[in-house]
Amino acid sequence: MYAQLRSDLDGDAENLPASQVGKALRVTGTLDTEGELYVHGTVTGRINALRLILGTHGSVEGDVVAREVHIEGRLSGRVFALNVIVESTASVTGRIFHNTVTVAKGAHVDGRMPWRPPSYFETLTQLPETRP
């Protein structure tokens, strides 16, 4: 999967339809997609996606592995992503492993944000079992 992730976002991702967890939906388990995932509901578990967009009312509890993560809602857990954007409405508890991160003024971030080189994310397995 990560061979595909390395290709440009405009490439494969655009051909794959985006998935959406609606605000009334609660998912317990693992979500695995090679495309975009919008979360407006509640997810408890792990998310593997090319790109995760966590909406204002969305809530994720668990680890997220993606190339790009856009957080507007609540997230509790670890994030492994090349690019991370934390909006002002976001509330994040946990660690954000990133290569580039943007945090808007007003965002609640409780945790560390360790920087990693791009190669770290390319070699990252789908299910990071290490607890660095």
Next chain:
Amino acid sequence: MSMFTRNDKGPDPAGTKAPEKKDAPLTGATGPVATATVEPNRPRAMAQPLAGGTAPTGASVISRALKITGQLESSEDIEIQGQVEGDVRAASVRVGQGAKVHGTVYGEEVELAGTVDGKIEARKVVLTASAHMSGDVVHQDISIQSGAYISGHLKPEYGKTESNVQPLHKREGE
């Protein structure tokens, strides 16, 4: 008023001020009143919002690129085009062509055009021509199109037998 905001775009758009003027036409200083109600622009990390865009946030779509291992619970509709390993519970579930569900699908209405390996428990069940159903169907009202594959029992017992299904909407007269 603009001295308190860091917004250099100039005067407020007319749309934000107009309602205030209607509410308090006699007060001379409409400006400060308007600014008190207009929420200051929250700083954004990105120029255009990605979430909360044009798509309605209520409906859920499991696209063909998504695989879920676990349970899904919703009080609204779910459309499944991808794969689900686990149980699905929603008001209305549509399993699209090419989609696969391995588990039980509970709902008021279930429309199946893909594959379900497990069980369907719904008041109204529609099996389209491309449906592939392996397992029992507990229903009250069922429609089966020509070409649908069914391996299992059809039981018109939805709502009659004790089950662990908790109805999402309590039906009248019960």
